[in-house]
Amino acid sequence: MVAKIGNVFDAKVEKQKLVEWIRNTVFKTLKKRGAVVGVSGGIDSAVVAALAVEALGKNRLLALALPEKESSPESLELAHELVTGLGVPLIVEDITAGLEGMGAYRRRDEAVKAVFPAYRVNHDRFKIVLQSNPLSNNWLNLFKLTLIQGKEEQSLRLPLNEYLQIVAASNMKQRLRMVTLYYHAERKNYAVVGTGNKNEHCLGFFVKYGDGGTDLKPIAHLYKTEVYELAKILPIPTSIQQRQPTTDTYPAEVSQEEFFFRLPFSMMDAIWRANENGESVHSIANQLHLDEIQVKRIIDDLKQKQRSTEYLRLPPLGHTDGNGKSARRSERIN
Amino acid sequence: MTIRSRVRDFVVENFLYGEDNGFKDRDSFRELGIIDSTGILELISFLEQTFNIAIEDAEVIPENLDCIDNIVDFLTSKLSGAKSKKLEIAL
Numbered sequence: 001m002v003a004k005i006g007n008v009f010d011a012k013v014e015k016q017k018l019v020e021w022i023r024n025t026v027f028k029t030l031k032k033r034g035a036v037v038g039v040s041g042g043i044d045s046a047v048v049a050a051l052a053v054e055a056l057g058k059n060r061l062l063a064l065a066l067p068e069k070e071s072s073p074e075s076l077e078l079a080h081e082l083v084t085g086l087g088v089p090l091i092v093e094d095i096t097a098g099l100e101g102m103g104a105y106r107r108r109d110e111a112v113k114a115v116f117p118a119y120r121v122n123h124d125r126f127k128i129v130l131q132s133n134p135l136s137n138n139w140l141n142l143f144k145l146t147l148i149q150g151k152e153e154q155s156l157r158l159p160l161n162e163y164l165q166i167v168a169a170s171n172m173k174q175r176l177r178m179v180t181l182y183y184h185a186e187r188k189n190y191a192v193v194g195t196g197n198k199n200e201h202c203l204g205f206f207v208k209y210g211d212g213g214t215d216l217k218p219i220a221h222l223y224k225t226e227v228y229e230l231a232k233i234l235p236i237p238t239s240i241q242q243r244q245p246t247t248d249t250y251p252a253e254v255s256q257e258e259f260f261f262r263l264p265f266s267m268m269d270a271i272w273r274a275n276e277n278g279e280s281v282h283s284i285a286n287q288l289h290l291d292e293i294q295v296k297r298i299i300d301d302l303k304q305k306q307r308s309t310e311y312l313r314l315p316p317l318g319h320t321d322g323n324g325k326s327a328r329r330s331e332r333i334n
Numbered sequence: 335m336t337i338r339s340r341v342r343d344f345v346v347e348n349f350l351y352g353e354d355n356g357f358k359d360r361d362s363f364r365e366l367g368i369i370d371s372t373g374i375l376e377l378i379s380f381l382e383q384t385f386n387i388a389i390e391d392a393e394v395i396p397e398n399l400d401c402i403d404n405i406v407d408f409l410t411s412k413l414s415g416a417k418s419k420k421l422e423i424a425l
Contacts, residue, residue: 130371131391140364140394141371157391160375300364308370 011229015051018218022055022193025216032191032215034060036184038177039090040248041065041078043240045195047227048218050234052193053086061088064184066177069096070251074243081237091184095176102176108169111162116147116154124149125252128158128166133262134297135290141304148252170249174210181214191215199224199268203302204309205260212312223269263298271298337385337413338406344380345402349373359402374399381405387412 026032035052039045052061063086065079076092083090099105109121119126124147131142143163146155158166178192185192194214196206201220206212219227224245231241245256245265261268267288274284281299285292338359346354349368363369369377377399378389387409393399398408 131394139391140374140396140399142374142391142394143371144391157378158375160372160379163375164372304364304367304370307367 009226009229011226011233014222014226015054015230015233018051019055022052022216022218026056026191026193030191030215032185032189034062034188034190035193036062036064036181036188036190037193037195038181038211039063039065039079039082040195041072041075041082041240042195042243042245042248043224043227043231043236044197044200044219046082046236046240047230047234048193048195049082049088050086050236051218051230053088058087060190061086062184062188062190063088063090064181065090065092066095066180067092068094068099068173070249072246072248072253075248078237078240078243082240085235085237093180095173095180098176098180099172102172104169104172104176108166111165111169112145112147114162115145115156115158118149119147120149125250127250127252127254127258128163129155129254129258130260130262131157134301135263135267135294141301146252171207171210173249174207175213178210178213185215193218194220196220197222197224197227199261199265201313203261203305204312205256206312208312223273224265225269262301268298268302271295272302275299275302337409338402340384341381341405341409342402344377344384348376348380359406361402362396362400364396364400377405381409385409385413 022035026035034056037045037049037052039049049061049063063079063083065076067076079090079092105121109119112126113119113121116126126145126147128143128145131139131144133139143158144155145158145162145166146153181192184190192214194211194217196211196217197219198221200206201212201217219230222230228241247254247256247260257264270288271284274287281292281295284290285295288295342359345363346352346357349363350357357366363373374394378394381387382389389412393408396404398404
């Protein structure tokens with residue numbers, strides 16, 4: 001019901017367009033012999049892998065599962081289920097040793113201990129959640145750390161330095177996955193295909209040069225709800241289609257909604273799409289049975305997230321001449 | 335140095351990189367896009383340390399922190415022991 005507002009998405013048409021685009025981009029633009037996709041057991045990577053199989057053929061797609069010691073075992077099981085159905089090879093590489101070598105867990109745990117001195121490494125679990133909820137209040141976006149000791153949970157607001165250190169250390173997971181994906185891509189002369197959707201791409205829910213470091217991003221223009229629509233017409237196991245989107249980054253399970261988006265995807269996408277189509281706040285509120293103030297807060301929150309993460313989407317910047325033109329000479333050799 | 339000037343100096347130095355370009359004390363941080371979730375943490379940390387106060391989660395709302403005027407009002411009531419604005423809607 002909610003997702004139907006302003007929705008003109010045709011999954012079959014989109015699928016055909018994407019299959020052709022992936023084929024042309026990998027073979028003609030990038031001039032690569034095939035592609036690698038990191039499969040997480042989630043809906044986005046499943047849809048991208050299924051599209052890539054159709055675009056490139058089973059023999060030109062390599063799937064990689066890159067778990068670490070804190071990954072949910074369910075992620076790997078679902079990745080196996082997916083590739084079995086698609087008929088493509090799967091390489092599983094545990095990246096725990098690499099992360100340990102980089103000090104990812106140690107650096108992160110150091111910051112967690114600074115907030116919760118009682119935190120017991122490898123025993124307690126924790127997660128980071130965003131406190132705000134644009135539907136019910138006007139809180140400013142604020143990250144909290146939740147420590148789980150047995151059945152007890154306690155949350156504290158994260159101080160700036162500890163927040164930054166936890167995020168920086170945790171981002172090593174996505175960055176090491178990127179490094180591993182490129183190793184396999186380069187040894188086979190393949191391209192790396194990204195799996196981020198529009199919600200992640202536009203609101204900055206990705207790691208620059210981590211999961212955002214890829215050669216192509218086929219579904220970066222699709223709302224999460226549209227990715228689910230596409231999944232219905234692709235050979236994707238029901239178990240993946242029904243799985244709740246998770247970050248699978250922190251020792252404790254945390255949904256993407258809890259960690260960052262703070263709204264059900266059906267509602268966020270409906271409001272976002274209607275706003276994009278020029279519908280008024282009044283009209284959107286009426287159709288969704290919400291107050292105008294709630295719709296306005298949600299739109300403001302989307303804009304704020306997009307604005308504050310703009311740098312994530314920028315390529316490395318070169319020096320300009322003041323008119324926005326590159327100060328360097330043309331990069332093309334005629 | 336007044337509360338206002340200390341807050342303003344911090345905001346201009348940290349969020350506007352020393353160039354206020356006519357930035358007014360009533361201008362919304364969020365609407366102008368000069369403060370994000372990391373910036374909020376920086377601001378809270380500055381206020382708590384500089385004015386020796388503890389800011390509760392429920393006080394982290396635009397009415398208290400979204401512009402210099404609001405921060406000054408918030409600090410004035412907080413430092414005088416008056417009741418500050420808090421979020422009243424339960425989650």
